[in-house]
Amino acid sequence: MSIRIDRQRCIGCGKCAEICPGNLIVIDEDKKAFIRDPRDCWGCAACVKECTFQAIQYFLGADIGGKGTIMYVKKENNLLYWFFKKPNGEKEVIVQNPNDNTTY
């Protein structure tokens, strides 16, 4: 369980560092975010939802059965789009409306 930060996409805004409940993310000298130790991530996805550039990819460690699919989130008009990208390139998306009163 952890995250990987895409340095190409990261602009160093620091929102993820601000939000991580474990104070695990810091901004380095190149103005890029990095996680102090990927083993310390809880997997709450707070940073994934906070990042407006989809620079944070969430994945399952191999020790808990991970097979390489990554997850990232895009927020638009109060909707959360959860993207899942499999190693073979296949993509899935789940849309979540926090105001939906009936669906789940």
Add this chain to the structure above:
Amino acid sequence: MNFEVKMLKTDVLIIGGGTAGCFAAVTIAEKAPNVSVLIAEKANIKRSGCLAAGVNALNAYITEGETPETYLQYVKEDYENIVREDLVYTMALRLNEVTKKIEDMGLVILKDSNGKYLARGKRNIKINGENIKPILAKAVESKKNIRVLNHVNIIDYIVKGSKVIGAHGFSINSNVFYIIIAKAVICATGGAAGLYRPNNPGFSRHKMWYPPFNVGSGYAMGIRAGCEMTSYEVRFIALRCKDTLAPTGTIAQEVKAEFINSKGEYYEKRYGRPTTYNRVFSTVEEMKAGRGPCYLKTVGISKEDEQRLIKAYLHMAPSQTLKWIDSGRGPSVENVEIEGSEPYIVGGHSASGYWVDTKRQTTLKGLFAAGDVVGGCPHKYVTGCFAEAEIAANSALKYIKDKEFETIDISSIEQKLNEVQRFFTNTSPLYTTEELEEAMQKVMDVYAGGISTGYAYNLKGLQVAKERIDELFTLAQRLRAEDTYQLMKIYELIDRLYVCKVLLHHLEARKETRWRAFQEFVDYPYKDDENFLKYVNSRFENGQVKIIFRSLVKKDEVYEHKD
């Protein structure tokens, strides 16, 4: 590292901006707009504590046909009568009112076509709770008299006589050391994870159910200050989805999935009453007998139900959703494997924590507590934490009336600063904080009933563990920090060691086995109502844990601290 010392004053200091802390702050702000409130939070209140990922049900609610009395009855039965009835009942009385309050703040609660809340079980209702923490944070930010200090790690209370008059701590992002003077303090820091070797000790070591960042600091501060503590031996072990440690209740309740072993047998009923502890115990027993792995039987559920489950987990445990999508095998085609978690100390689910009076004041004057740090009141969940926060907030408000700020002794502050600074000047330690943490977790796992022994422990093992934990205390004093983040890690380790020390004494004191798996004392394998229908309490005095047995407190009693 040279600290810049900052002194702050606030009427009420709330330590921990999680579920209980935020709600307590809002309660005070609404009732008394002229009272200043300061929340000191280790991370950022927008996503800190247990609810960082969200939650998809409110599990403590009085649904139609139920009453606060029936809620109390359920809690009593589930925890074999060792609960504080006064605390559970006064909490239950407020559950529905605080639910309305969080709905008014913006939480979406699912409703049927008649506008009634959708119940999921006898005591729970369904919500869209992914954003519950941002909602709480927004409510806090809308109040002018609340100030929030994010990324500040509080390490100890400031005690004058038998009164708490503030707390001190340090910033994790800068070199500021805070001295906060307050007329009253509310501790709302949460429970403790990571005391025992976790389920996934390798790369995914922090993939726990309870937040790995909740290390029991509130307990440890109280222990060091000499507060009376209760029921640490009532550990909480969660039955969870294997690997992700995601909750199982949603599956069990939404699609009525039952537990089966590898032979496909429904084993739960073989083990007596389906209490919370018995569900864990029965699963452990099936595994020991070689009939594992165990599962929630979901194969055959409809594709629509599968989609609902996949979506529901995004509200609280996205790792489980990812697990289903990553494997390409959803719950309709593959049963969900289950396992017991590492043992946690957490008063919101079981009974461990501060010994408080009915008003939620601890045994130190001016120190109140709410949420997972409070003992004697299991099955609080989110709404119970809100209810308790309200009670603590009201009591703190009453307490500060006509009170002035106390003066503090500067030499005690200097002493504290020196104690903290020492970790920056310690030279060439042999061990790292991480290594000592692993050592602690291994000791607790092997000798104090962790996963590897099927949660069972015996007297000899507890004695070994006590010695080893004391040795780790000594080693921890020699650790070195390069920055304030590493300093926080050292304090987290020390706090966990205090919790372990008290826990070991409690495990030893309750010479019976009352809650299978949660408290499995091999030398005393049976329940002993004659001698142990009482609370095991303790106080830390002169470096020793002193055990105190207390009689049960009943529903309509108003409990006050006397001795």
